[in-house]
Amino acid sequence: MSHSPENVVVIGGGVAGLATALRLAPLPVTLVVAAPLGAEAATGWAQGGIAAAMGEDDRPDYHAIDTLKAGAGLSEALVARRIAAAAPSAIDWLVSIGTPFDRHANGSLALGLEAAHSRRRIVHAEGDGTGRVVLETLARAARACPTIHVIEGVRACELLADDAGEVRGVALRDREGRVTALNARAVVLATGGLGGLYASTTNPLGAVGSGLALAARAGAVLRDMEFVQFHPTAMAVGADPMPLATEALRGEGAKLFNERGERFMIEMPGQELAPRDVVARAIFAEIAAGRQVVLDARLKDVERRFPGVVALCRAHGLDPARQPIPVRPAAHYHMGGVAVNDAGRSSVPGLWACGEVASTGLHGANRLASNSLLEALAYADWIAADIAGSAAPSGAAMAAPATLRGPSPARAEIRLLMDAQVGVVREASTLGAAAQRLGELRERDGDDLSLIALLVAEAALTREESRGGHFRADFPTPAAMARHSETRLAETVADAVETRQVA
Structure with missing residues (x-):
């Protein structure tokens, strides 16, 4: 199968991208991955498992309550309940496509316990090999699906929007630097997190917030960028x-x-x-x-x-x-991301986001262990249903831009700076110095790494309280009211950063 403008383009080959592509069947999908399918995805490194209320002493309500407690006031109750309720069916779907979860001799699922869970509810495979096993199963299913066309070894470098601001495709760059335009009826970001911005990280080094940069430059609202979980x-x-x-x-x-x-x-x-x-x-x-x-x-x-x-x-x-x-401790998971609604839609028409790149309202200020794979699986289903129920746009094909941003020449400096000044413990003086330096690098280089690092630092500087994964030594207690932060690039002042706290 080859690509056509009627295809949905899914960017990312981890659990979020693969599950979304599979759930979209029978709609035609083009899956864009920077590495060979199944390689360099954070999913494959997930050791814990998938949280799901599958035990006899457990219920989705209990799972939702634990999620809300961990989220430190910023997990949204309706989202937590909805995703917890979807967990058993997500596990059943993975089983139906061949995922070999660990089981007891009687055939029941073997359930593990992790921090801040009140019950044993961690579904796992090959002990601590869950991410790898799930990723291999999904990749095998995607390879076998006749409606999924996989393009490997290319990077999405810019979203293409029409005159009305609706995303209609994506510009891709291959290893030789050639750029092509891929038109689409819808684009789904499933590009993972940003742990690679830190010198101490458990993430693949390619996880540097590339999807966040794509969305931000297209005008999307980003939410809670300051909340980085350090394992x-x-x-x-x-x-x-x-x-x-x-x-x-x-x-x-x-x-x-x-x-x-x-x-x-x-x-x-x-x-x-x-x-x-x-x-x-x-x-x-x-x-x-x-x-x-x-x-x-x-x-x-x-x-x-x-x-x-x-x-x-x-x-x-x-x-x-x-x-x-x-x-x-090391940078492990980003609770913030592209703000999306209950169908995974961003604030920009034509653009959806799934997995760690998205901010759904589930994780709040501190992700509950093993909720990340679950969130991706649940939203993959809801995003697919939303796109299938939406009319495909019409109009002229989009062209690739003449010039594109190159890689960051200051990658090593940015990683050390983020570790030292935007890490586990933060304060105004170091955050301000980090933001100033990152702003200088961004102005000089115009690259995505300095942009996303700057957005994290600016949001952390703006949040003058300690909450969940964000700890300010100069503001060690939580504010009276829990508020999300929203960040976007201003349209009027050469991509100036605007961050504010909202109810």
Whole structure:
């Protein structure tokens, strides 16, 4: 099958992009991926699993309540309930296309426990290999689907809009620098997050907010850009990106210690299973005081239950069955993104967003563990239904722009700056300095990395409170009212950044 202007273009080959493409059948879809299908997607690195109320002692309402608690006042109740209710059917759909989830001897799903969940509800595959297994299953199904045309090795570099501002296609650049225009009846962004903007990250290094830049330059509203989740237990083994020691280890009894042998989490509510932002700040405080932190994961059957973690450790000269794992916080997930409605529509006609690139209202200020794959699966279905029920636009074909922005020459500087000044603990002086420098780089280079890093820094500077994943040392308590932030590029002043807080 070849591309036609009647195709829906989906940008991104992780769970969000693949699930959306499959759900759109029988509509024709062109799936655009920068790497070979299934490679370099953050989905494949997800060790935890998919949160779903599948146990006899569980209900979607309980799942929604846990989500709202973790979201620190900014998770939206209707969204949380809707997605939690959709979780069992999302799992059933994955099973129907061949996903081999882990099960007990009686055939029931084996359910794990992760931080801030009140029940065992983490559906997993091959122990800690859920993301990889789900991604392989979805990629296999997409390859076999006759209505999906996959274009690999190209990058989406600009959204193409008509005179009315409706997105009608996308400009693509291949490895040789050639640029082509791909016209479409609708465009879905499924490009993942921005952890690669940080020097310490568990994300693929290509996860630098490229979809956010596409949307922002097309005039879309971005929401809650300041909320970056730092995973507490990235392995401090000198790798870039950093391997992850899944939260499920702590769910099964792994403990945190400092170099003095002290369990510094023991007095905190939830201890090692406190919300991720709490654990991340506690570890950050130990490291800032000059004390190394380790995760003691010498658990029974650790090799059988967590083969992925064991393999990662051994690849870096560690044996987690015999010695603790050195850990530190690292940028892991972006709760903010392109603001979308309950059908995944952005504020720009013709443009939808799914997965980590989107801000649906589910995660609020602090994502509940293993809700991300679930959110992508649920919205993939709703986006597909919305596009299928929308009339295809008519009009002239779009042309590719004559010139396009190049890669960032200041990538290394930006990553170090974000780690040091827009990280786990923030304050006005360092945020202001970061924003100033990022603004200078953006003016000089006009690149996407400095733009998205600037949007995060500006939003963090504007939010003068501490909430969820955003902690301000100079404003350590939450404001009386929880408010979202909205950011967009101004139309009148050469792409000036406008950020405001809204009810």
